[in-house]
Amino acid sequence: MSAAPTGSTPVPGADGTRVLSVRDLEVSFATKRGRAHVVRGLDFDLHRGETLAIVGESGSGKSVSTLALTKLLPIPPGRIDGSARLTGEGLGGGEGVDLLALSERDLTGYRGRHVGYVFQDPMTSLNPVHTIGRQLTEGMRHHLSLSERDARDRAVELLEQVGIPGAAERLDDYPHQFSGGMRQRVVIAIGLSCDPEVLIADEATTALDVTTQAQITELVGSLQEELGMAVVWITHDLGVVAGIADRIAVMYAGEVVEEADADTLFADPRHPYTVGLLASLPIVGEGAGQHLASIAGLPPGPTDLPPGCAFHPRCGLRLDPRCETERPPLREVGPGHRVRSFYEVPDDDPHREPVRARVTGGEGEA
């Protein structure tokens, strides 16, 4: 559990007003095979207008950590510790509100209202038997106490904002009458409907085709500029992240292993997992036919985490004797750049080659 103040350096895109600070977030589940530690000590700050990307593979804890913020998890068997302080105008008299300390009843006033969610699959996150108008107005009527008429007017505005043609006529359509991309726009409109301070986009474009994905990431970017909300973008796709994130946190086995602003993370990764991940990506128009660098082995399961650094069984470097016995702390290695390792990947490591080639190649082309 690191207690270092995190991400305190303002980044481009953010105006420096903190809207959410998460400290020591731990999530575990009771299972037949013992307690599964899915999120192990997560700290992050989020500022107005900022996009934080949380990157990781399946099972790394990236989704669970954001679901835990508003307790969207079954408790028990789940257990959530730590704090998630939401600060904003009029929240807790300027002190902010610790979402995790709220009762279930009080928390419902925050879900959707202050923290909005956009989930991966618009097919399952929309209810097929209700019109999208009803699903869109539900939150506004509940949280903002709008009349049916006002809520419908606002719903039309929202649909126009997310680029759905003929918004007024489409309000009484059902989800199946929309294409996948249009459905995801509806889900985004629902996420935005109560003007939340924080929007959590959990693999929001993963189910979509690339041309639609480009439309949606662009849309969220422009809405963010317009509305000033902070976005947490959860994804496994490092390409998507490169285009939209101000800051990136890489998760592995329930903890952040590296965190930095986007440019630094791609140009100068220091954790062996981040370096390995970036080195393993094929790039359009480059290095065809050659072997891709790959990370051997599999990520550990949450019930049988290895001792020491969670990545050490797959790590080709293991440059410190403590790797196998001691859990490394999250250390600051540059302004806003933190790495959970006893050492940093050396400059002459062969895996750095493809990473470097990519970034310099990019500059050459631009």
Add this chain to the structure above:
Amino acid sequence: MSDRHGDPLLEVEDLHVHFPVGTSLPFRRSERPVVRAVDGVGLTIHRGETLGLVGESGCGKSTLGLAALRLVEPTSGVVRFDGQDVTAMSQKDLRRFRRRAGMVFQDPYASLDPRIAVGEAIGEALDIHDLHQGEEARRGRIAELLERVGLHPRVIDRYPHEFSGGQRQRVGIARALAVEPDFLVLDEPIAALDVSIQAQVMNLLGDLQDELGLAFLFIAHDLAAVQHLADRTAVMYLGRVVEVADSQQLARDPQHPYSQALLSAIPVPDPVRERTRERVRLEGDVPSPRDVPSGCRFRTRCPEVFDACDRIDPHLQRVGDDHVAACLLHGEVGEPVTPSEHADADEPGRTRSG
């Protein structure tokens, strides 16, 4: 670049796969509506070559892969494998064909039977084609195949749930290799895998090809992955192949406006490049394959559409070395058609304006 081209192994000519949907309307002499999943595709794959096939969901790329193996019946057209017409094969010939051409599916969770040990799943292929002498030899061969794909032979009696996604995909590949094929259709073989595992499976596929001289049809929506493995890449849109080129050439200099849009939409893992590069933005959605626009089927979304696009159905034409594209910007090559308003394609007698 594409020095691996040997003789043609698989040739697809004017292939159509149409699926009937719904019922025909009474009192109207219209034919039963069909989904034109594959609508006039021609392709050639040479021995030992990898042809990449990219396109968005619903463009017909998987159906094309299935039809190439006659796992769905083509509506019309020809598929020739090693000179033989696959579409005309008898059951007996087809069985012989299946020894030489196989498939690896996308979802390693759905493509293995949870009640059958992985060794048996691989052994089944050997049994069907009578490829072993006795139980001992059979187990030996299965163990060899497991080792070939990077799994330990002792996992032979384990069940699929004991494996991770990447390991299951290796089992799927071992099963496809069991019959010593010349050609495999790989349908999104890495899409369901985690990022750190994708590179492992990609490397395995590349090695297998080098060692065994296999030809692949590599179907994927991930252009970066396709480029990495494929000598040539074909781009599909709404049932048609719109461009085929050397993979590197396609990445550098796509000629069809759809390929350009597709390439520019693929996110690049480099923030600097992401910020500076220009995107070709596509408006709207892909039209339904039940109601295909007349002329060029990309014209409803094409940023460079002009007046010829709705009256000529473009054919693939040469636009460079080892590079063809079906776009009228490169010359009005194609089949003249009666233009129709896309939204109501049934409307008769609409005359060309202008």
